[in-house]
Amino acid sequence: MGALLEARHVTKVFGAGLLSKHRTVALDDFSLTVDAAPPSVTAIVGESGSGKTTLARLLLGLTPPTSGEILYLGKNVHRMSTGERRTFRRDVQVVFQDPYDSYNPFYRVDHVLAEPIANFRLAKSAREKSALIENALEAVGLRPEETLGRYPHQLSGGQRQRVMVARALLVKPRLIIADEPVSMVDASLRATILGSLRKLNQQFGISIMYITHDLTTAYQISKNIIVMYSGSPVEVGDVDAVVHRPKHPYTQLLISSIPLPHPRQTRNAPRAPADLTGVDTAGGCKFASRCPRVMAICRESPPPLYATDQHRAAACHLYADAPALKTKELDAVFVE
Ligand code: SF4
Numbered sequence: 001m002g003a004l005l006e007a008r009h010v011t012k013v014f015g016a017g018l019l020s021k022h023r024t025v026a027l028d029d030f031s032l033t034v035d036a037a038p039p040s041v042t043a044i045v046g047e048s049g050s051g052k053t054t055l056a057r058l059l060l061g062l063t064p065p066t067s068g069e070i071l072y073l074g075k076n077v078h079r080m081s082t083g084e085r086r087t088f089r090r091d092v093q094v095v096f097q098d099p100y101d102s103y104n105p106f107y108r109v110d111h112v113l114a115e116p117i118a119n120f121r122l123a124k125s126a127r128e129k130s131a132l133i134e135n136a137l138e139a140v141g142l143r144p145e146e147t148l149g150r151y152p153h154q155l156s157g158g159q160r161q162r163v164m165v166a167r168a169l170l171v172k173p174r175l176i177i178a179d180e181p182v183s184m185v186d187a188s189l190r191a192t193i194l195g196s197l198r199k200l201n202q203q204f205g206i207s208i209m210y211i212t213h214d215l216t217t218a219y220q221i222s223k224n225i226i227v228m229y230s231g232s233p234v235e236v237g238d239v240d241a242v243v244h245r246p247k248h249p250y251t252q253l254l255i256s257s258i259p260l261p262h263p264r265q266t267r268n269a270p271r272a273p274a275d276l277t278g279v280d281t282a283g284g285c286k287f288a289s290r291c292p293r294v295m296a297i298c299r300e301s302p303p304p305l306y307a308t309d310q311h312r313a314a315a316c317h318l319y320a321d322a323p324a325l326k327t328k329e330l331d332a333v334f335v336e
Contacts, residue, residue: 003074004036004174004207005059005092010068012054012231026054028231029068031329034175034207038336041201041208043218043239045254046228052211055228056179059209060094090120093168095161095197097180102164103152109163110148113137116171136166139204140196158189165196175207176200182217194221215254219243224334227251230286233305236330237312247314249291285317293318311335 012027028051034040046052057063058070061077070077072088080088096102103112113133116122123129134144140162152160161181168176178197182190198221200206212218218225218239225239227248235248246252284299285291291298297317306319313325313333325332 002036003033003071005034006069006071007032007055007059008069008071010055010058010065010070012051012058012063013066025231027051027058027065030055030231030233031068032226033329033331034209035331036174039201039205039207040224040334041198041210041222042334043210043212043222043225044228045212045215045218045225047213047254049230050228051231052213052228053179054231056094056177056209056211059177060092061088086120090171091174093171093173093176095164095168095176095178095181098184102167103160105152107151108148109150109152109155109160112163112167113170116167120171122171132170133166136170137163139169139199140166141192142166156189157185158192161185161193162196165193165200169200169204169206172204173206175209177209177211179211180213181210183212183214190217191220197221215243215258224331226330227254232286233315233330234287235312235314236305237309237333238335241309241312247308247312247319248316249293249318250287251314285315305330307333309333 008031010027010030011025014024014026015022030051034042044052044055054063058065061070064078072080072092075084077088103109110133113136114129117129117132123132133148137144137147142159142162147155147159147163155163165181176197181197182193185193194217197208197210201208208221210218210221222239224237225242226233227235227242227250229250235242235246235251242251243255246255284297284301285294285303288294288298295317303315303317303320304324305313305315306322306324307313308319308322311333313330
């Protein structure tokens, strides 16, 4: 099984110039592999400042890492030939948070759908172009006759976002990176967009990387999850295990802060502190000053990811009896 997209020991530091006083490590020695097959759905979950959006931009080749490499089919995405870059741009599509940013308000929505067909020369005739667009719209549950010919403001937020999913589908990608795709959409419409993404995975064999601050939607769509805190993964693996039986104190606090009733949450369950994003930078566990279970060792050394179960690992000294993952390749514990 070959690797499709890989992050290898990727670190991204902002404000790292010689004269910079403010140095922020947005992503800290992060490694992950998305396999070419079978098609997967992986959620990356974290609060603001966790590094998840930086990770998305790095994986898309939109920003270079400070150290480490992003590889697509074994090639560094910043050292590709023109042809390799074109393949990468086609195979790895993105759906951003705010679909409105992707539209020109003066053009009908047809324009955003026609653009990738022209860029990648996907159709030999106007009839073929129309068929491609209509098929893509229908695949995401939109009626072409109710969508085409309209201006962006004439569609709902949910419809606009589904048009962007259809646009990503048009080029038959191998991976879609969806960065907070439902955070600006009404709750009632989120399920339809998540359903469209799930359908792309199951029917079209496209892998999905779902990036979000929202554990609930991550649980609904993904098979495996990576919970991020301050640029590092703190808990990874089978989404059912992580959400229903969280091991890491940060994940436990995140889950206890979900306002919806949780099957295992009692009235007296601990609530998350108001600020979960503060970071300890002294060299131990970054979560130490906020952790209700902090120990002396936590302030002395950063915990590795311990494989607490067959399909889960947690970066926490509480699990020091479990084997530490040999590398930081989180996917070693993923469910296939
Ligand atoms: Fe808490 Fe220590 Fe685990 Fe960090 S390593 S989450 S401080 S118990």
